[in-house]
Amino acid sequence: MQKRGSFRKLNHLRQLESRLRPLILHAEEAWFRHILEGHCDFFEKIGAAAQSQGYKPLLIHAENLLSFELLDSNHRQIVIGPKRPKGAHIFHAQPSYLKGFWYLDPQGYYWNSSLVDQEFDPQWVDSNAAVGFFSELRDHVLRHNISKRAQDRQIPGGLAPADVAIFVQDIEKYRQSVHYLNTAEMITSACASVTGRVYIKPHPLQDAQALCQLQALCEKLGNAELSTASVHDLIAASAVVLSQNSAVGFEALLQRKPVLTCAKADYHHATLVCHTSKELQENLHRAAEVLTDFPFERYVYWFMGQQMLEPQRSDFPARAWARLLKTA
Structure with missing residues (x-):
């Protein structure tokens, strides 16, 4: 018998005619069936919390014409997928940079999240809580x-030391550009700026043609070395970590590494942002000095522990529901 989740499929507007207020979840194809059959703990717990608060959890496919109509309504709604509608009662859900953590954000996720414009002040963060959180998370991940x-x-025993580790992405194809430097610019600028080894890790979604181009570029540079090693080994071996806005950049914070980003990112508070090749070269030489006293523990706790949500925590339903009611 097929499992049934806490969200019921929304087929027509009559389902909204009830004494129970709706909580509408718009899901893209990759998530729709998974959620409908109750296989996503994040939404199962939100659905159960909604029911306990007198709401009816309803699920609709994001490409359904009714979905577009409902996004303009005043119902409380969650969106998971590439669509980024804005509204007083709309929240965006998405797995975050580290496994087990989720966005539930009024603006978007990753470089579109509300954290892009938020200020990080370490003085607002409890030091003891941050140290404990950081230590436990770091130990688990590594x-x-x-x-x-x-x-x-x-x-x-780890890898041979390197001056830089560059983590290649697959974001240059987007219609609306979010990167400041492309992959070739990052690699050539970094390799020209340092004398030591530069690790280059390809992105797993790159096709054969992109990999060949990347290999050809690295062969022209005397200190570039392609590697498929674990990201954690590459981070540990390298003095500086460089990416456009990769999740690996955030993972590097767990090893207290200086991170340079070359694209719009919502964790920019913890990185040196490079808009040009000149800025990248300058930041490579000053990264260790500038970021040596950065409060990594407080930042990771602020970002992951306070801004993200963890379905595995006992207080998750209460925290998620409180966030959904913020605009009530």
């Missing part, structure tokens, strides 16, 4: 080699 995508086994 001990189990956890990342957003499967990694090669970690190498006993």
Whole structure:
């Protein structure tokens, strides 16, 4: 028998004619069936919390014409997928940079989240709570080699030291550009700025043609080295971590590494942002000095522990529901 989740499929407007107020979830194809059959803990717990508060959790496919109509309504709504509608009662859900953490954000996720414009002040963050949170999270991630995508086994003793590790992405195809420097510009600028090894890790979604182009570029540079090693090994071996706005950039904060970003990112508070090749070269040389006293523990706690949500925590339903009611 097919499992049934806490969200019921929304087929027509008559389902909204009830004494129970609706909580409408708009899901893209990749998530729709998964949520409908109750396989996503994040939404199962939100659905249960909604029911306990007198709401009716309803699920609609994001490409359904009715979905577009409902987004203009005043109902409380959640969107998961690439659509980024704005509204007083609309929230965006998405897995965050570290496994187990989720966005539930009124503006979007990743470089579109509300955190882009928020200020981070370490004085607002409890130091003891931050240190405990950071230590536990770091130990868990590194001990189990956890990342957003499967990694090669970690190498006993680690990798040879490098001046820079560059993590290539697949974001240059987007219609609305979010990057300041493309992959080739990052690699050539970094390799020209340092004398030591520069690790280059390809993105797993790159096709054969992109990989060949990347390999050809690296072969022209004397200190570039392609690697498919675990991101955690590459981070540990490198003095500086460089990406456009990769999740790996955030993972590097767990190892207290200086991070340079070359695209719009919502964790920019913890990085040196490079808009040009000149800025990248300058930041590579000053990164260690500028970021040596950065409060990594407080930042990771502020970002992940306070801004994101964890379905596995006992207070998750209450925190999620409080956030959804903020605009009530």
